[in-house]
Amino acid sequence: MPSPALVLPDDRAPIGRHALVWLDPTRWDANLLTRLDPELYPAVRSWIAAGYPVVARRRDNQDPEYGIAIGIPLSPQRGGQRMALCVAPAAVRSVRRPPLLNTILDAIPSDWKLPLNNFASAIRPHDVGVRVYGSLMWQCLTREPYLHAGSDIDFLLEVNNVAALPYILQLIQRWEQDHGIQADGEVLLSDGRAVAWRELAGTRARLLVKSLASVELLPRKTAMRLLQSLHS
Incomplete structure (x- = not known):
């Protein structure tokens, strides 16, 4: 059952x-x-x-x-x-919407609690809504085993302070290095589309932006304008 x-x-x-x-x-x-x-x-x-x-x-x-x-x-x-x-x-x-990380912390498997609590604590001061999807979310929702030792963690980030974005991206990279866990996921834009956080952390002039309807390349400046208007 x-x-x-x-x-x-x-x-x-x-x-x-x-x-x-x-x-x-x-x-x-x-x-x-x-x-x-x-x-x-x-x-x-x-x-x-x-x-x-x-x-x-x-x-x-x-x-x-x-x-x-x-x-x-x-x-x-x-x-x-x-x-x-x-x-x-x-x-x-x-x-x-996918659940916020802080609403499922109690349901996270014991092996994953420390790194994810550390992530939640580190990012909390920077006004970011951290939602989760993928294997972590499904395991918490269903209490069935989705995670394994090599699983990555999928975050959907709602960045309310765009000026803090460079620090937030660096924080994710440090968290990966400190805990040996790969953090995949996306940053939400104002029109409902999303861009991978690794794309934002890179230097490419055009970014791959995804929605339920399409996948397209947008100029970095356009994506940043959409990010800035998320809470304007």
């Missing part, structure tokens, strides 16, 4: 990059717009019945334009499949 889902604070939001989507367990299958392998149906039904969210993903050419593209990354103990589905809006019960 699946473990009960971790209860998150009410943090509802439009469907954006890395958004968590809760489906109505009584309506999702009637509003499924993509063909689901019958062998995978029990796993999807069990996942949704347990109260676990799915995650918004980029729509591909096979997804109907009016549908909501979603994904379910099963844990290794469930087979480890990554399922891409598409549902009609009527299947959606609620949408939330």
